[in-house]
Amino acid sequence: IVEKQVADAIDKLPGDKSGGTTGLSHDFYKDFKDEMAEYSSICGAIQKGAAVPSSFLDAVVVPLRTKGDSRNAMDYRPISLLNTAYTILGRIYAEQIHLFLPRIISLAQQGFVRGRLM
Template sequence: MTGVFPDSFLEADIFCLKKAGDASNPLNYRPLALLNSDYKVFTRILATRVSRTLPGIIHPNQNGFVPGRTIHATIDLFDVAQIMSGIDCDEEDAVALC
């Protein structure tokens, strides 16, 4: 093991696929990169192994980009915190419902 990826991992065949519209307009094409199969197998294995380890590493309050969690709960909590920080607790009673 050298710790260096094979050159084939760095290669891709790129094709231009035509979208709708005028074929002479370059904006009507989108690139498609075909990667090497061994690269795809390696990255799938790596992603599977890492995904088993991450729940023990990622803080429970981390919601963005975590499968099964959404950023909306964090945004709601932030909104409530902002509202509560603007209330003078000495003069008024307040209840926050989430």
């Protein structure tokens, strides 16, 4: 995993999102993208089999109101706020998978593969 992949993943993060367990928001990572060079070496080590930092696996579960009366517990659903560093790693892996999938998925499969239309 190289620095450009990390920078591209950070660029694709939606702004104005919670930072999860660390409190470091997506905007924070965007503001300090140039200082994130070391993160590519961490991601590369994980990809080669190093242990994922335990902080990547932490999540904060919060109730999100979906409709109706805010006093009714049934009007909420739980969402997990993940560490932004973990989200970046996930985006890098997803991009790598999308590049590889067309070579292993049959041409008969048209949906959900980049460059193929239904």
